[in-house]
Amino acid sequence: MILLDGKKIAERILKDLKAEIAGVEKPVRLAVVVAGKDPVIESFIVQKRKAAESVGIDVRMYPFPVDITTNELRKRIAEIVHEEKNTGVIIQLPLPLHINKQYILNAILPEKDPDVLSSRAIGNFAVGKSPVMPPVVGAIQTLCDEYGIDYKNKHTVILGAGVLVGRPAALWLMNEHAAFSVVANSRYDAGRIIADADIIITGIGKPGFVTGAMIKQGAVVIDAGTSESEGKMTGDVDVDSVTPRASYVAPVPGGVGPLTVAILFKNLVTLATL
C-alpha cells in the first residue's frame, strides 16, 4: 500500500503560488467570515491564515457574534463581497444552526467564490463552465494525477452526499464522463456497491467506517472525511485494516486536507487574475 502524500504536493503548489502571487500586480486578499467562536475552528483558521500569509495572500478576518441573524449576516457579507480589495470571500463552516446556510453562501459572487459553494458557482461547475474546481475535488484530482490513478475509466464509489465532498465529487465525475456511484443512505445496504469500487472517496464524518473487509483487493481509498475526536482530526477510514488490501490510501491527516487548502489558495489566485 502506498500513502498518497497530499502534504508534499501541497508544499510544491504553495511554493509555485508564492512565485505567481509575487508577479501579480493587484494584491490577493482573502476575506474569511466567521460567526461565533469554537476552539477547533479557530485553530483551523489560524493554520489556514499562516499558510495563506506565507505565500503572500493577505487575509482579512470578519468575525461576527454567534447570535447574528441570517438577514444581518447576509447584508454584511454582501458588503464584504463588494469591497474591491477582497478578491475572494470564504465563509467558515459550520455556521450556527439557526442560520440559513445556503442563503448566506449565495451572497458570494461566483467570481469571488474560491470555495465554489454558492449555488451560482455550483451551477457553473455542474455545466462544466467554472474556472475553478471545488477545493476538495481539486485536491482529489491532483492526488490521482500525481500518482497515475485513472479515475476516468474506473468505478468510483462516493460515500456521502455532503456539500463539501460527495456532491462536488459527483459533479466532477459527471463532467469527466466516468462511472461512479453515490451512497448517501444508511438504510440501503451498499455492501455490493462498495465491494465493486476501484476507487472509494469518503466524506461522511464517521471515524473507522471504511474497513478492509468492505473493499476490493487493490482498491484506492481516498479519505476526505473529517470529524473531530478528542481534539484531533480523524477521517472515515480504518487505515490498519485497509492497509493489507488497498493499493493506495489518502490518509487523514496528510492526504486530501493539506491539498484542499492549497487548491483553495490556487482558486483565489485564479479568480483574482481572471
Added chain:
Amino acid sequence: MILLDGKKIAERILKDLKAEIAGVEKPVRLAVVVAGKDPVIESFIVQKRKAAESVGIDVRMYPFPVDITTNELRKRIAEIVHEEKNTGVIIQLPLPLHINKQYILNAILPEKDPDVLSSRAIGNFAVGKSPVMPPVVGAIQTLCDEYGIDYKNKHTVILGAGVLVGRPAALWLMNEHAAFSVVANSRYDAGRIIADADIIITGIGKPGFVTGAMIKQGAVVIDAGTSESEGKMTGDVDVDSVTPRASYVAPVPGGVGPLTVAILFKNLVTLATL
C-alpha cells in the same frame, strides 16, 4: 411486467392544470425559441403547442435563422426573457452546432426557466432550492410515486450523463439521499453495476441498448432515451427481451415523454404564480 402509463397521468395533470390556469389572473405565456428548421423538431413543437393551448397556456413562437450567431441569439433571448408577458422561456434543443449552447441557455433567468437548464437554475436545484424540478426528473418521480416505486431506498443506475436526463436525475437522487450510480463511459464495462440495479433510468439515445440479459429479475426500467429512427421516436430499451424480467417498464412512447411535457407546463404555472 406492468407498463408505467405516463400518458394517462399526464392527462390528469393537464386537466388539473387547466382548472388552475383558469383561476390565475395573469395570463401564462410560454415563449419558444427555435433556431433553424427540422421537420422532426417542428412536429414535436406543434404537438407541444397544441397541448399547451388546450390547457390555456398562450404560446409565442420566436423562430430564428439557422445561421444566427451565438451573440445575436443571446441578445435576442435576453429581450424575450425581459418581455413581461412571457412568464416562461424555453429553447428548443438541439441548437445548431456552431452555437454555444450553455451560454444561450444561461440567458434565461431562473424564475422564467421551466426547463431548469440555465446554470443558475441547475445550481438552485443542486443545492435543493429550486421551486421546480427538471421536467424529465419530475416525470420520473411522478411515475415512481404513482406506482409506489421506492426510489429512496433502492439502488438506481442512471445510464448516460446528458443535460436532459442523466445529470438532473443524479442531482435529484443526491437531494433524495438515495444510493445511485451513473454510467457515462462506454470504455468502462458497467455490466456488474447495471446487473445490481433495482431501478434503471436510461437517457443515452441508443435504440435497443438495454436488454433483458443485462438486468436483474424484478428491476424497474425507466426509458428516458429519445432517438429518431425512420421518423419515429425510439427509446433505449429492447422492450421484448426486458419484458420477462422487469417488474415495471416506462416505455417510449407513452411513458416518460408525455409526462415530461405535462411537468414542463406545471413548472411554467408554478413560476408564473410564485
